[in-house]
Amino acid sequence: MRSKYVLIVAALTGSLLLACSGNKQDDTTGSVPEGDTKFKQYYIQGEQLYAKHCSNCHQKNGTGLGLLFPPLNVSDYMEKNRPEVLCLMRHGKQGELIVNGKSFNKAMPPIPTLTDLEIAEIATYIYNTWSHHQGIVDVREATQILSKCQ
Numbered sequence: 001m002r003s004k005y006v007l008i009v010a011a012l013t014g015s016l017l018l019a020c021s022g023n024k025q026d027d028t029t030g031s032v033p034e035g036d037t038k039f040k041q042y043y044i045q046g047e048q049l050y051a052k053h054c055s056n057c058h059q060k061n062g063t064g065l066g067l068l069f070p071p072l073n074v075s076d077y078m079e080k081n082r083p084e085v086l087c088l089m090r091h092g093k094q095g096e097l098i099v100n101g102k103s104f105n106k107a108m109p110p111i112p113t114l115t116d117l118e119i120a121e122i123a124t125y126i127y128n129t130w131s132h133h134q135g136i137v138d139v140r141e142a143t144q145i146l147s148k149c150q
């Protein structure tokens with residue numbers, strides 16, 4: 001009698017735990033969103049490159065830092081200026097820039113060593129994590145954009 005009760009409780013707890021882990025959202029860092037193999041490869045590479053080249057300033061969770069470093073996790077600037085965002089990774093950015101209605105004006109240093117593929121991978125990561133769901137930024141698209149940076 002008693003052992004049956006314990007079994008039922010154990011089964012219930014188990015399925016509850018399963019239900020919780022199954023509901024985990026993709027918006028936080030750590031989980032790769034759904035997509036084909038190429039998309040996932042880009043995303044995983046991009047996440048590592050982001051940690052190496054960008055997170056010092058923009059933070060691992062993309063929040064930025066006060067009025068020094070603008071946020072990426074939620075950024076109307078990113079949504080509106082995709083070509084510009086790819087270019088600024090390679091060439092840096094100076095002058096005033098408005099993100100979500102706030103003014104930022106501190107230079108972002110260029111990272112000229114990033115290849116077209118690496119920029120495509122970082123873009124795929126930042127455009128598909130946090131609040132963004134824009135799909136893969138293919139290396140061909142990146143090359144086309146990067147050849148036209150001003």
Ligand code: HEC
Binds near residue numbers: 054055096104
């Ligand atoms: C040394 C600090 C630093 C590093 C490293 C850095 N950034 Fe920035 N980033 C800035 C600053 C400062 C600005 C604002 C530039 C301005 O005011 O003109 C900026 C602006 C941006 C913007 C546009 C504004 C926004 O919030 O949407 C994006 C996108 C961005 N950075 C992405 C990146 C990515 C991706 C990397 C890595 C490849 C990176 N940054 C590396 C400091 C940095």
